[in-house]
Amino acid sequence: MNFRSDNEVGAHPSVIEAVSRAFSSGSAFSYGADDWTQRVERRLRELFDKPDLVAFPVVTGTAANGLALACCTPPWGAIFCHPTAHIAAEETGAPEFYTAGARLFRIDGAEGKVDPVKLAQALAQPVYGVPHFPQPAAVSITQATECGTVYAPEEVAAIATSTHRHGLKLHMDGARFANAVAYVGCSPAELSWKAGVDVLSFGATKNGVMAAEAVVFFNAELARDFAYRSKRGGHLLSKMRLVSAQLDAYLTDGLWLDNARHANTMARRLVAGLTPLKGTQLMYPVDANEIFVVMPAHMHDALQDGGAKYHPWPSDRPGERAFRLVTAFDTDPADVDRFLSIAKSA
Structure with missing residues (x-):
């Protein structure tokens, strides 16, 4: 993950x-x-x-x-x-x-x-x-x-x-x-x-x-x-x-675009699962393959304990914990689903 x-x-x-x-x-x-x-x-x-x-x-x-x-x-x-x-x-x-x-x-x-x-x-x-x-x-x-x-x-x-x-x-x-x-x-x-x-x-x-x-x-x-x-x-x-x-x-056979489409699709899959969860909030619209999200401390801790890797990110609001998640051309949908399962169970 x-x-x-x-x-x-x-x-x-x-x-x-x-x-x-x-x-x-x-x-x-x-x-x-x-x-x-x-x-x-x-x-x-x-x-x-x-x-x-x-x-x-x-x-x-x-x-x-x-x-x-x-x-x-x-x-x-x-x-x-x-x-x-x-x-x-x-x-x-x-x-x-x-x-x-x-x-x-x-x-x-x-x-x-x-x-x-x-x-x-x-x-x-x-x-x-x-x-x-x-x-x-x-x-x-x-x-x-x-x-x-x-x-x-x-x-x-x-x-x-x-x-x-x-x-x-x-x-x-x-x-x-x-x-x-x-x-x-x-x-x-x-x-x-x-x-x-x-x-x-x-x-x-x-x-x-x-x-x-x-x-x-x-x-x-x-x-x-x-x-x-x-x-x-x-x-x-x-x-x-x-x-x-x-x-x-x-640049052969559209590989460059296929890779990007997959990364974007995985980002949308993450967003669809994260945004309904209590305490989460997107910092920006998710157009491509980067997600900037605020999540509660207990959810972050559970994800870290579960092996999820992502970066903390600065937030303009005091006390708010923000993070960046990035998907890629080879992101496994199973990893996305596992991440969301841990987040939902936190």
Whole structure:
């Protein structure tokens, strides 16, 4: 009953097999010139219905975000994001490092989403061309958010409108992009470039691969320096097929979306069983595969004694005990049912 994180689970058998095949089939071109890397870009072009898309594999989401933002932002630039965004709260200054000095400015909003009105107000400040201030360069949104909620395509479009009106670029941290697409039920294109996203950190590690993400540029001009930034930042692997083979399998026969659908379904199953129980309360809507829930102490204690694993989470209200549960591509329905059985019996 491990609901601590989708980072803790293993990899899908198809991904493991693909990596094994890539390294048992002899030699291959290095530094991303291999067949797997080229095929991944073709698959992404088909997936997003964007023939001129440019994509680069990287090993971590932090690198994907930092390198993507560095292509949008000069060292004196300003990046706008939600206070809970991974780039602001959990990346140890990586965006500032990769951009060589850009600053992050937090724009609040309910349920982990950037408030478009507050963003528009921030972008309207008279700082453009004034050398005393960081120059607005990019907006970053997280899909799904760090609160487990999902931006609808029209919400992304509203943010993109303000972003582009002032000449900024829109970055999407899509560590759980698959879960967002599975929830909304639209095409990947409708939730990204058709809504105004310029560059996407396309996540896979949380959804069934070993260690692989892709930086996807819908505006190819932004990618002109990426290869140099990637090499300088230590992310141009000599045996890039190690990463690309994972993504190749992930993008084959809809595996990426099937995995996300299962994770989302398991989250809904947990919610359906938890919310009727006395003393439980959801902190946010559950759109994807993360659940933030308040539960009474006796229920938490019983679950811990029963072997359930999940993280405590901060709550704004004194004395309230909140927790985060995360489902994954391989969450066993039997574990969900066992968790709920213990909770109901507490």
